Amino acid sequence: MKKVAVLVGSLRKDSINRKFAHSLGKLAKGRLDFHFVELGDVPMYNDDLLADMPAPVARLKSEIASADAVLFVSPEYNRSFPAVLKNAIDWGTRPYGKNVFAAKPGGLVGTSPGAGGAGTGQNHLKSVLNVVDVVLMGQPEVYFHYKPELFAEDGSVTDEATKAFLQRYVDRFVQWIERTSEPKVNAQP
Numbered sequence: 001m002k003k004v005a006v007l008v009g010s011l012r013k014d015s016i017n018r019k020f021a022h023s024l025g026k027l028a029k030g031r032l033d034f035h036f037v038e039l040g041d042v043p044m045y046n047d048d049l050l051a052d053m054p055a056p057v058a059r060l061k062s063e064i065a066s067a068d069a070v071l072f073v074s075p076e077y078n079r080s081f082p083a084v085l086k087n088a089i090d091w092g093t094r095p096y097g098k099n100v101f102a103a104k105p106g107g108l109v110g111t112s113p114g115a116g117g118a119g120t121g122q123n124h125l126k127s128v129l130n131v132v133d134v135v136l137m138g139q140p141e142v143y144f145h146y147k148p149e150l151f152a153e154d155g156s157v158t159d160e161a162t163k164a165f166l167q168r169y170v171d172r173f174v175q176w177i178e179r180t181s182e183p184k185v186n187a188q189p
């Protein structure tokens with residue numbers, strides 16, 4: 001089963017983006033193993049810390065490096081994406097030459113209580129993900145207008161149309177990871 005490092009751009013306990021990520025994880029059960037990467041204890045990026053890398057940074061980098069893919073689940077903050085994600089991305093690309101995102105298959109989704117569904121924030125994040133060499137799936141796009149009544153307490157999707165829409169995303173993401181993963185050096189034919 002492919003391991004997916006999930007980076008949620010919200011630190012709050014009741015984050016709808018975190019809940020949304022868990023709902024996707026349920027839909028991917030048996031095919032993708034979602035691993036939620038902790039971002040709340042990662043200090044703000046500072047070159048001076050590289051010589052003696054703080055433990056949360058080393059953990060962040062190793063969890064992303066060891067994953068088969070990354071999934072960004074991002075709220076929209078002031079028509080962009082939250083600083084907590086930019087900070088994680090910046091750490092992931094340093095020290096120079098040790099970019100853990102390079103050639104990693106990736107997905108990007110997000111949700112908002114507003115009708116825009118975090119789409120403008122995703123567009124900003126897309127441009128950064130391209131620069132850091134994430135092999136980002138472009139379609140389908142998921143700018144999701146969050147409504148609590150579409151989900152059960154355990155994160156399963158109760159609304160059939162929503163379930164089909166999100167299942168399609170998950171199915172495409174599974175295919176995307178298969179298609180874009182670099183062959184392992186020692187893989188047998």
Ligand code: FNR
Nearest residue numbers: 010015016017018075076077078079112113114118
């Ligand atoms: C927001 N929110 C927001 N929503 C949106 O659709 N477009 C926006 O530009 C913004 N801007 C914004 C800025 C800041 C600083 C905050 C804290 C919030 C509202 C946001 O979508 C809402 O708080 C979500 O619930 C945040 O996601 P989580 O934390 O629930 O995952």
